[in-house]
Structures are given as structure tokens and as C-alpha cells.
Amino acid sequence: MTLKDHLLYKNLERVLGDSLSEPEFSRFLSVFVPKSFDRKCLLTEEGSTCRYVYFILSGSACSYYVNEEGEKHAIQFALEGYWITDHYSFFSGRPGLYTIETLEPVDLLMINRDNFESLCQSSHQFEHFFRILIQNAFTALQYRLAKTNAEEAESRYVEFAKSYPAFVQRIPQYLIASYLGIKPQSLSRIRKDLSGKNHP
Amino acid sequence: MTLKDHLLYKNLERVLGDSLSEPEFSRFLSVFVPKSFDRKCLLTEEGSTCRYVYFILSGSACSYYVNEEGEKHAIQFALEGYWITDHYSFFSGRPGLYTIETLEPVDLLMINRDNFESLCQSSHQFEHFFRILIQNAFTALQYRLAKTNAEEAESRYVEFAKSYPAFVQRIPQYLIASYLGIKPQSLSRIRKDLSGKNHP
DNA sequence: CGGTCTCTTGACGGAGTTCAAAGCTAGTGG
DNA sequence: CCACTAGCTTTGAACTCCGTCAAGAGACCG
Secondary structure, eight states, X not given: OOGGGSHHHHHHHHHHGGGOOHHHHHHHHHTOEEEXXXXXXXXEOTTSBOOEEEEEEESOEEEEEEOTTOOEEEEEEEOTTOEEOOHHHHHHOSBOSOEEEESSOEEEEEEEHHHHHHHHHHOHHHHHHHHXXXXXXXXXXXXXXXXXXXXXXXXXXXXXXXXXXXXXXXXXXXXXXXXXXSOHHHHHHHHHHHHHHHOO | OOGGGSHHHHHHHHHHGGGOOHXXXXXXXXXXXXXXXXXXXXXXXXXXXXXXXXXXXXXXXXXXXEOTTOOEEEEEEEOTTOEEOOHHHHHHOSBOSOEEEESSOEEEEEEEHXXXXXXXXXXXXXXXXXXHHHHHHHHHHHHHHHHHHHSOHHHHHHHHHHHOHHHHHHSOHHHHHHHHTSOHHHHHHHHHHHHHHHOO
8 A cells, every 4th residue: 555546646647647756746645634524514614715625535525505595506526536625715715605515424635725825836747737627627517517508307317327327326316406407306207207218 | 009918918917917027928929829700600610629729809709519409508608808619629639519609700819739738838837827717717617507507597697697798798699598598588588577677 | 672690579388396295214312 | 223203205286487389570781
């Protein structure tokens, strides 16, 4: 079990390749604080400043937006190997728009803004990593929005289930429904219809 | 009229501040190719690789997704001072998912992938700029998706019109409708209702 | 002007919502 | 270890917002 087996190392390696030395990664890792949470803990809350970016080592979490009716609308799900934060609040320092809640017991690494920015300033390589990371997230989000506006609920769910089978296993259905922009009752009916189609 | 009056300089300056020297900006600018297009020109097309990132100097353009029914669904609008591309295609080199079309006659600057990547590799400052640029775009997109899933069509339009009055002036209504995830007829009715509320 | 593209308006239809109630499941505490 | 409870899922029936179809008015360009 060396440093290179670390989940975070593998995450960086996917973007940076072999050019990431162990001492450099060690410096990177050293500014992250490890922490564990039970399920149903709030990592950050709407209205408070989100002070950290989180990297999940095990368990799962979800960021969501709460509208005036008090309904939760899932923004992002995060399993082990995923990054999650309220980007708006973290980078602007302003009160957060979203809440991040653990769905299962979680082990994670967290980094604050000062450490994040000094990592990026001190190392072109790390800034590059985060540029690519956010670029990929942007690309995926744009695709999701296009599908949300252009496709029907059923086909959005089918694509979601195919792309993220682990989410379907581990994330409660009412959150998946809100992620897809529909009500839990509707998702339940869609699943019922689909199981009829698959086993006629 | 110096280099610092250039629209692109001002765009970089907003992120990098005064630390951007004229010679450095000059080097940045030199890898962009200026070009003009009539209205209704396709800058890139679904199925073809998108080879450039575009920076609009004047005029307007729109990226959109076309679903199986052949309906256009606006992804992004770009006026002077905006960046636009098919991120997925540009960075992966794969066939594009979106089409980018000029809505008015356009003057723009374009940069290809090789030049983009070598700008980023050669200069930490430029990589930083693009990291912040995409980060801000991601933040805005996440907010848009949250609203799309959580709010009704009317309040989405009201917020859109308030946030982007220039778009309402210059972008055809059927594209704004698709941007908001509704049909042109519905947007027409929403506008009719709103004008009734404002002038009772 | 004449044609095409865009916007508006009306009547009808349907995907998804709302309301309500009854199962089901998993976490909690005795 | 089992019973209890709270929260999640399922299902039915009525409803509504938005979509569909259709036709006409207006705007813009060649």
C-alpha cells in the first residue's frame, strides 16, 4: 500500500499521468484534512458560506437546492472518488445557494479556500489539474441540461440509470427524481412502465 | 486606442488584474485568428469536430442541441465579450454534440486546440485565466439547472429577462423559449400574462 | 411587393403533478 | 432481537400546466 494506491493519487493521475511525482503528491495531500461523518450530516448549508471542497473516500453525499416550497432539488451526487462543493459559495465567499448532505456514512478529505488557492498558485501542474477537472464537470453538466430541456422524463431516467448504475443502487429514489426534474410519484410510475416493457 | 482597450484585454484583465503585461497579452492575442461571418452561419455543426474556441467581438451567436424530432434547444447565447465553443468536442476531439450558429453578423477571434493547449502549458497565468473562466461558467450553469428543475416556466423567464435584458432584445423568442425548456407558444402566452400584470 | 420566418391566439390533448391513502423498509430503541 | 416508528415507495383518481395542432397576423429580407 504505497502513496500511489491512494484514491486521490489515482484521481490526479487520470489527468496528470506519470508526471506527478510522489513528493509533489505528498505536498498536495498534506493540505487536506481527513474527516468522517455519519449519514444525514450537513457538510454545508444554504445561507452559510461553504468553506471547503470535499473529496469523498467512501460513502456518498448529495448537494441540493431548496426552493420556496421547501422541496429539495438534487444538483449532484458524490460517491467515493468524487469531488463535491458549493462552487458558487466556495469561490465567492458569499452565502451558499445549496446544501450538501451525507447520504451514507462518509470518509472524506477537505481543503479550504486559502490552501486551494495557494496549491494552484504554487504549482502550475495542480492548477492544470483543477482546470481539467472543472472543464469535465462543465461538459457533463451542459449535456445534462440539454437532455433535461430536450427529452422526456422516461428517456432521461433510462439514460441516467445506464450511465450511473451505482447511483440507482445507493441513492434514494426521491432524490434521483428531483435530479431528473420530476416528482417521486412520477419516477415510480416510470419505473413501473419500464419493468413492464422489459418483462412483457 | 492602445492594446489595453482591446475587448479581449479587458476580458483577461477582469480575472488577472494589472499583472497582465502588454507583451504577454500581445503574445496571447497573436495566436487568435480574426474572422467575420454573416448571420445564420454555422461555426460548428453537430457530428463534426469543433476545432475552435470563439471570442465574440461584435454580433451574436448561439449554441444549440438538436433532438430526434429536429427541435433546436439553445445551450448558450454569446454577445460581444463572450466565449463560445462546443466544449465536449473541442477538448475531446470527438464529433460535436451541438451546433453553433451566428444570429447576427459577427466579428470574432478564434483559437484552435494546439494553440490553446500551448498557451496554457507555456503560461501559468493563462491556464489560471481559463480555469477561472470555466469555473464561473460552471457556477452559472449549475444555478440555471437548479432553477430549471425547481421553478415554473414563468418565474424562470422573469429571472432570465432581468438577468440578461440584452438577450431579450437581440435573441429570437423561439430560441429563448428553448433555452428555458419550453415551447415558443408557451413563452408567448407567458409574456402576454406578464404584460397584463405589469399594466393592470 | 411576395415569400419566408417569427410571433400570436384559440381549442384540445397529454405528460407529469397533486392529493390521498396504503404498503413497505430500514433505522431506533426497548 | 424484535417491535415500533418515521420516512420512502407505490398506486389511484382528479387536475393543471404546458404541449400540440392549426390558422392567421406581423415582420423582415430579397
